[in-house]
Amino acid sequence: MKVIEANKLPGLAAALAGAGYRVVAPIRDGGEVRMVVWSPGAAIDTRAIPVNSAKDFLFPKAEIIGRCTLDGNDFRPEDVKPVAPKTVILAARPCDASAMLLLDAVFNWDYKDEFFNARRAATTIVSLVCTTADEQCFCTSVGGAPDATAGADGVLRQADGGRSFILEPLTEKGKAVAAAAGAALAEGQAKADAPVEVPVHFDAKAVTEWLGENFESPLWREVSLACLSCGACAYACPTCHCFDLQDEATRAESVRLRNWDTCGLALFTAHAGGHNPRPDQAARWRQRVMHKFSYLVERLGRLGCTGCGRCARLCPAGMAICETCREIDEARKAAVK
Amino acid sequence: MTENLYQPILMRVADVRDEAPEVRTFRLQFADDADRARFFEKYRVGMFGLYGVPGAGESVFCVASPPTRQEYIECTFRRTGRVTSALADREVGQPITFRGPYGNSFPIESWRGKNILFVAGGIALPPLRSVIWNLLDRRAEFRDITILYGARTVADLVYKQELADWGARSDVRLVTTVDPGGETPDWKGQIGFVPTVLDQVAPSSAEAVALVCGPPIMIKFSLPVLTKLGFTPDHTYTTLENRMKCGLGHCGRCNVGSTYVCRDGPVFTLDQLRRMQTTDM
Ligand SMILES: Cc1cc2nc3c(=O)[nH]c(=O)nc-3n(C[C@H](O)[C@H](O)[C@H](O)COP(=O)(O)OP(=O)(O)OC[C@H]3O[C@@H](n4cnc5c(N)ncnc54)[C@H](O)[C@@H]3O)c2cc1C
Ligand code: SF4
Ligand code: SF4
Ligand code: FES
Numbered sequence: 302m303k304v305i306e307a308n309k310l311p312g313l314a315a316a317l318a319g320a321g322y323r324v325v326a327p328i329r330d331g332g333e334v335r336m337v338v339w340s341p342g343a344a345i346d347t348r349a350i351p352v353n354s355a356k357d358f359l360f361p362k363a364e365i366i367g368r369c370t371l372d373g374n375d376f377r378p379e380d381v382k383p384v385a386p387k388t389v390i391l392a393a394r395p396c397d398a399s400a401m402l403l404l405d406a407v408f409n410w411d412y413k414d415e416f417f418n419a420r421r422a423a424t425t426i427v428s429l430v431c432t433t434a435d436e437q438c439f440c441t442s443v444g445g446a447p448d449a450t451a452g453a454d455g456v457l458r459q460a461d462g463g464r465s466f467i468l469e470p471l472t473e474k475g476k477a478v479a480a481a482a483g484a485a486l487a488e489g490q491a492k493a494d495a496p497v498e499v500p501v502h503f504d505a506k507a508v509t510e511w512l513g514e515n516f517e518s519p520l521w522r523e524v525s526l527a528c529l530s531c532g533a534c535a536y537a538c539p540t541c542h543c544f545d546l547q548d549e550a551t552r553a554e555s556v557r558l559r560n561w562d563t564c565g566l567a568l569f570t571a572h573a574g575g576h577n578p579r580p581d582q583a584a585r586w587r588q589r590v591m592h593k594f595s596y597l598v599e600r601l602g603r604l605g606c607t608g609c610g611r612c613a614r615l616c617p618a619g620m621a622i623c624e625t626c627r628e629i630d631e632a633r634k635a636a637v638k
Numbered sequence: 639m640t641e642n643l644y645q646p647i648l649m650r651v652a653d654v655r656d657e658a659p660e661v662r663t664f665r666l667q668f669a670d671d672a673d674r675a676r677f678f679e680k681y682r683v684g685m686f687g688l689y690g691v692p693g694a695g696e697s698v699f700c701v702a703s704p705p706t707r708q709e710y711i712e713c714t715f716r717r718t719g720r721v722t723s724a725l726a727d728r729e730v731g732q733p734i735t736f737r738g739p740y741g742n743s744f745p746i747e748s749w750r751g752k753n754i755l756f757v758a759g760g761i762a763l764p765p766l767r768s769v770i771w772n773l774l775d776r777r778a779e780f781r782d783i784t785i786l787y788g789a790r791t792v793a794d795l796v797y798k799q800e801l802a803d804w805g806a807r808s809d810v811r812l813v814t815t816v817d818p819g820g821e822t823p824d825w826k827g828q829i830g831f832v833p834t835v836l837d838q839v840a841p842s843s844a845e846a847v848a849l850v851c852g853p854p855i856m857i858k859f860s861l862p863v864l865t866k867l868g869f870t871p872d873h874t875y876t877t878l879e880n881r882m883k884c885g886l887g888h889c890g891r892c893n894v895g896s897t898y899v900c901r902d903g904p905v906f907t908l909d910q911l912r913r914m915q916t917t918d919m
Contacts, residue, residue: 366644369692374732376692378646411901412643412886516895516915543890546644546883550693557644557695562889569891570881573718578880578894591915596896 303468303479304489307459310347310391310466313485314339317389320481322425325358326391327351336390336397347392347459348433354539354611355390355397359404359420360561362536366416367557371550383419389478391457392429396440396609398452400539401426406601407542416559425474428453432463434497437610439623443505445607447496455479460491467491502623503630505594505604511633512595516587520632524625525586527618528565534612534620535563540593540605543569564588590625643886646690646735647673651728652710657796658789660717661761662726663702664689665710669733674708680739681705683746683768684877684905687738688885689713694724698882700904701739702764706775714764714796740885741904744769744849744875753782755841755869757860759832759852760789763796765877765904766851770804777809784811784841788832788856791820813839833859836867843868849875861908871909878903878911 305313314324324339329346336351336358337343368379390397401421408417431438431447440446450456455475458467468486470476479486535541545562548555562569565585571577579585593605606622613621653665668674683704690696703712717726728734746769754773758766773780785804789795795814805812815828815835828835832852848869850860857876864874880899883889887901895915897903 366642367646369735371692374729376733378648378692378735380645381642408888410887412888414886414888415642542888544883545889546696548690548693548695555692557692559644562891564890572879572881573722591895592890592893596893599896600898 302488302490303470303482303486304460304465304491305468305486306465307463309485310345311339311341311343313468313482314343314345314391315341316482316485317391317478320483321387322478322481323386323388324391325355325388336393339391345392347429347457350394350433350435350438350610350614352611352615353537354400354609355393355426356400356404356539356541358388358390359401359424360408360417360542363558363560364416365556366546366559369555371553371555376555383416385419385423388420388424390424390426393426393453394431394609395428395447395449395451395453396438396445396607397539398426398428399445399449400607400609401452403540403597403601403603403605403607404542406603410601425454425478426452427455427457427468427475427478430456430458430493431497431499432459432494434499435610435614437613437621437623438499438608439502439610440608441499442502442623442626443604443606443608447499458493460493462494465491467493499608503626505626507633508594508626508629509598509604511629512591515629516591520628521583521587524620524628525583528582528586528620529618530565530567530582530585531617532563532565533615533617534622535565535589536561537611537615539607539609539611564592586620590622593622594626643884644737646688646696646737647677648733649689649711649736650733651730654728654730657714657798658761658794660726661714661796662717663712663714663797664725664728664734665703665712666734666736667710677711677739678705678708681711682739682743683772684743684765685739685741686885686904687711687713687736687740689715689725690735690737691721691724691728692735695721696735696737697721697725698879698885700765700768700877702767704768704772704775706772714761714767716761737885741900742902744905746772749847750779751781751845753842753844753846754780754784755846755848756783756785756787757832757836757848757850757852757864758785758787759856760794761796762851762853763787766849767797767800769849774804774807774810781845782811782841783809784813784839786813786815786832786836786839786841788815788817788828788835788852789820790817792816792822792825794820811841831859832856833863836860836863840867843870843873847873847875851877871912872907874908875905876908876911877905 334349408414648669
């Protein structure tokens with residue numbers, strides 16, 4: 302098996318960077334661990350859950366999807382090609398890797414988005430078997446697991462009590478990364494550490510069922526009261542994919558940008574005439590939960606939540622989608638009795 | 639490699655017509671004939687497009703001209719915000735960007751041999767205008783065509799020349815109305831709200847379908863009248879105009895419950911609307 306000592310992970314990153322990969326990894330910078338592009342000297346930290354998700358490298362915050370050269374009142378549309386560097390995402394959490402499968406489905410729902418697809422094709426995801434979790438993690442409630450490999454091209458397993466890692470390729474892309482690592486990975490033996498245990502908090506199927514019948518429940522008003530409508534939950538979420546299109550122009554050129562957006566913001570659905578079909582935060586929070594646990598299940602056969610817990614870790618108002626789902630599951634059980 | 643879904647085609651403004659205050663119709667010509675051919679291969683009445691000006695953005699309008707006229711397309715829009723203002727400022731000969739056609743369409747092939755009722759209010763005639771011309775260009779295939787169209791005032795009526803043309807035809811029954819107080823001294827149409835006039839005109843629902851487009855309040859009060867006349871929810875059609883960005887089912891903006899208006903709509907039967915999860919209708 303391919304083995305690497307824990308303190309040599311930067312060497313693996315360096316070898317892959319040397320082989321032409323853009324290497325993304327959980328990097329500690331001050332008090333925070335974020336998924337960012339590795340550079341020499343950066344500290345890889347596999348123990349903390351990164352603040353942001355790996356989505357950022359497949360579906361960036363802002364991206365140019367259109368360009369025109371302007372000439373007075375005349376203009377010419379130019380070709381725009383996706384920016385899709387060969388990338389390896391090292392030590393992505395399983396909840397980030399499995400989110401890719403939902404993004405795949407959304408960005409290929411009838412129409413195929415070449416910007417997402419080009420980056421997806423150029424990206425290899427090496428996920429990490431979680432040996433650490435926190436109280437916000439709930440992957441096991443939404444069909445995931447700390448050692449799940451859905452969406453991953455390879456997997457890193459912590460071994461020998463944290464002294465080393467085993468790299469196990471799962472796909473051709475994963476094998477290519479292992480090969481590119483060269484001497485950074487040694488042939489050897491190690492004993493994988495047990496994955497962390499994550500308790501199940503609710504029954505996702507039951508939640509989906511309840512949502513189908515409770516669009517008008519008083520629960521929406523109650524659970525949404527604290528929400529400040531800041532959008533942090535959506536921006537940190539590995540599955541959230543709503544976007545805006547906006548133009549920016551100089552005298553000579555205009556670009557059309559695709560920017561992250563979110564259903565939590567009041568202007569998201571506001572019509573030009575002032576009417577808003579989702580007039581209050583209760584309607585918007587309901588959309589967030591319904592989209593993830595009902596609409597996507599109905600339309601694409603997948604939950605829009607992988608239980609990563611990022612939204613709850615970041616929310617300044619203490620909102621937690623896991624808690625909402627647990628309440629829904631409780632409400633359902635109470636109703637059955 | 640697939641194509642950039644967001645790459646617009648180029649159209650040129652061939653004609654501009656002012657319809658009502660701040661409401662304008664553009665006739666648009668395809669800069670490239672191959673784009674024209676691709677467009678008409680897909681286009682059916684009811685579909686929409688994204689019309690844009692670089693630097694301002696894109697706006698969704700229905701295609702207001704029928705597939706029976708393949709030299710150009712037309713759209714009618716109201717100057718509202720940033721994009722619609724930039725579009726309204728375009729002059730004959732100048733280019734705009736276009737993406738489409740997107741969305742579903744009215745199932746007009748299943749209406750052959752039927753009576754068709756159109757009920758429209760204000761700026762909502764454009765989505766029905768394409769259907770009206772489509773049916774009129776294939777007049778022999780359909781039976782009675784009744785058009786009831788109302789606006790707040792005479793000035794707010796769009797397509798005034800076409801209303802005159804339709805009114806002069808013996809194979810169309812056109813009823814126009816303006817809200818009480820909106821008439822002019824020489825107004826020859828009805829005076830009254832659309833639902834009231836619909837009740838008076840009382841078109842037969844036998845072998846018929848109804849298409850209703852207008853402000854929410856008009857739709858709300860017209861539906862009970864249609865029900866009374868015997869139009870069933872699965873034979874009553876309307877279009878939804880939710881805010882959209884991509885038109886492709888990707889941006890997550892247009893959904894009403896699990897229905898994505900951009901890919902499942904914009905055309906829906908009343909039956910479908912009633913099954914949607916929304917408090918907004
Ligand atoms: C299926 C469908 C069919 C439709 N058909 C028609 C039709 O036939 N005719 C018609 O008139 N309307 C039609 N509409 C409605 C039409 O799309 C909107 O009225 C039109 O886009 C104007 O809305 P807007 O103000 O958002 O657009 P604009 O104001 O023109 O702007 C578009 C976008 O630019 C941004 N924006 C707007 N104002 C500002 C500002 N001041 N500063 C910064 N950004 C700004 C917003 O993000 C907005 O979404 C249709 C809508 C749908 C969904
Ligand atoms: S992070 Fe919290 S406060 Fe901000 S939009 Fe999300 S739920 Fe609301
Ligand atoms: S909704 Fe919250 S817990 Fe679920 S995937 Fe998104 S950020 Fe993670
Ligand atoms: S307009 Fe983007 S999903 Fe419908």
